[in-house]
Amino acid sequence: xxxxxxxxxxxxxxxxxxxxxxxxxxxxxxxxxxxxxxxxxxxxxxxxxxxxxxxxxxxxxxxxxxxxxxxxxxxxxxxxxxxxxxxxxxxxxxxxxxxxxxxxxxxxxxxxxxxxxxxxxxxxxxxxxxxxxxxxxxxxxxxxxxxxxxxxxxxxxxxxxxxxxxxxxxxxxxxxxxxxxxxxxxxxxxxxxxxxxxxx
Numbered sequence: 001x002x003x004x005x006x007x008x009x010x011x012x013x014x015x016x017x018x019x020x021x022x023x024x025x026x027x028x029x030x031x032x033x034x035x036x037x038x039x040x041x042x043x044x045x046x047x048x049x050x051x052x053x054x055x056x057x058x059x060x061x062x063x064x065x066x067x068x069x070x071x072x073x074x075x076x077x078x079x080x081x082x083x084x085x086x087x088x089x090x091x092x093x094x095x096x097x098x099x100x101x102x103x104x105x106x107x108x109x110x111x112x113x114x115x116x117x118x119x120x121x122x123x124x125x126x127x128x129x130x131x132x133x134x135x136x137x138x139x140x141x142x143x144x145x146x147x148x149x150x151x152x153x154x155x156x157x158x159x160x161x162x163x164x165x166x167x168x169x170x171x172x173x174x175x176x177x178x179x180x181x182x183x184x185x186x187x188x189x190x191x192x193x194x195x196x197x198x199x200x
Contacts, residue, residue: 036051036052036058037049037050037051037052037191038050038051038052038058038060038070040060040068040070040083040085041068042068042085042165043087046165046194047194047195048085048165048192048193048194049191049192049193049194049195050070050072050083050187050191050192051187051190051191052072052187053072053183053184053186053187055074055075055076055180055183056072056073056074056075056180056183057072057073057075058070058071058072059071059073063084067084067085067086068084068085069082069083069084069085070082070083070085071083072184072187074180074183076180077149077150078173078174078175078178078180078181079152079171079172079173079174079178079180079181079183079184080152080171080172080173081169081170081171081172081184081187081188082169082170082171082172083167083168083169083192084167084168084169085165085166085167086165086166086167086168087164087165087166088161088164088165088166089164091161091163091164092166093130093159093161093166094129094130094161094162094163096130096132099130099131099132099158099159099161100121100132102159102166102168103119103121103132103134103157103158103159104119106157106168107119107134107136107157110136110155110157111136113136113138113139113140114136114137114138114139115136115137115138115139115142116134116135116136116137119134120134120135121133121134122134122135124158124160124188124189125189126160126188126189126190126192126193127189127190127193128162128193128194129160129161129162129193130160130161130162131158131159131160131161131188131189132158132159133156133157133158133159133169133188134156134157134158135154135155135156135176136154136155136156136157137153137154138152138153138154138155141153147174152172152173152174153173153174153175154172154173154174154175154176154181155170155171155172156169156170156171156173156176156181156185157169157170157171158188160188160192162193162194165194167192169188169192171184171185171188
């Protein structure tokens, strides 16, 4: 495992503490009625819908602090999307500056091992809510092919938010233009949301 991936693994426990202390059908749009829509329940039973693309497996659990967590893994091993759901009562993550500050605090340690040597923020532009992400390329793996399963060239990190909730995500992928990567990004843009309940 490269130093870059070791730091990713170590951070998976640290980022939750930081937040607490500081406050392959991929390319097209996801279908409106997918046969595989999973639900993650937040506090007070608030349901979050996650559309699982073809070729992905879905798992959910809770982290060490009891916060809901979901993982979508491409069956062929080319991408893995990790989602952690956290409360955001003050709406910090709804503001662009707040998201950038959160990401800088959570993910700054990956900058040194990346090709980019910086956090280049991009807007996620989801259907509902707000979001920001950036991509790191593992400098130690540039030009290397046939990586062992579980090692990836790219790590896309970010925060998606809506009222009272933030989702911290990490997307590992071999190619940011691959179908698996694009499928994962569309999951973030077009699902991972509380859908409005129709009036009766």
